[in-house]
Amino acid sequence: IAEGGPGRLTMEAVAARSGVGKPTIYRHWANAQELAMAALMEAPSAPAPVSAAQAAPASPLAALGALLEETARRLASRQGRQMAVMLASAEQDGELFKAFRNHVLLDGRRRGRALLFAAVEAGEARRDLDHELALDMVFGAIFMRVLLSHAPLEEGVGVGALGLLTSGAGAGRFD
Numbered sequence: 434i435a436e437g438g439p440g441r442l443t444m445e446a447v448a449a450r451s452g453v454g455k456p457t458i459y460r461h462w463a464n465a466q467e468l469a470m471a472a473l474m475e476a477p478s479a480p481a482p483v484s485a486a487q488a489a490p491a492s493p494l495a496a497l498g499a500l501l502e503e504t505a506r507r508l509a510s511r512q513g514r515q516m517a518v519m520l521a522s523a524e525q526d527g528e529l530f531k532a533f534r535n536h537v538l539l540d541g542r543r544r545g546r547a548l549l550f551a552a553v554e555a556g557e558a559r560r561d562l563d564h565e566l567a568l569d570m571v572f573g574a575i576f577m578r579v580l581l582s583h584a585p586l587e588e589g590v591g592v593g594a595l596g597l598l599t600s601g602a603g604a605g606r607f608d
Contacts, residue, residue: 439469439515467528470519473512493551494558494599500548501571501591504541508579509586517579538576542568558599571595 434442442465448455462468507513516533523530545568552558574594578586 434469434472434515439466439473439519442466442469444468463528466519466523467532470516470529470532473516473519492557493548493555494595497545497548497552497571498592498595500541500544501575501595502588504537504572505575505586505591506588508537508575513579517582520580538572541572545572567598570598 444455444458444465447465447468448458451458458468462471508516516537519529520533523533546564549558549562549564549567553560553562571591571594575586575591578584578590
């Protein structure tokens with residue numbers, strides 16, 4: 434994948450380099466795209482420098498901001514960009530999309546949901562907060578930039594989206 438990108442990955446090449454037969458590889462992955470997605474999801478992204486203040490978030494919302502930044506950083510990496518290219522051609526009911534959905538989207542939402550519940554209990558968020566919509570909003574900002582490439586996925590996007598959610602986008606009401 435590092436040499437030619439995910440589009441040039443073949444099961445034959447993986448078998449040859451790994452020293453196992455193709456049937457062994459096919460027992461775990463249905464095709465080269467699924468294998469590539471699994472490899473990209475497992476590949477470590479470059480860790481961000483951690484300051485003493487970042488080491489232990491002071492609140493559930495701060496921890497959610499850290500989760501969003503971690504997600505954005507991982508998806509902004511070379512591996513993340515390769516995942517986006519693969520997803521652009523993936524079928525929603527295909528194994529490739531399902532792998533991304535389960536390992537990236539749903540895991541991030543599960544972790545984010547727990548942090549939102551903790552934020553409510555800590556008095557940092559309203560009790561009537563629609564957790565699912567809030568997660569759509571903050572993770573959606575990241576995934577829109579990854580999948581559509583209409584704006585850079587830069588540091589602070591996740592925290593910025595969370596800030597808009599917690600402070601509101603305007604002074605007036607819309608109802």
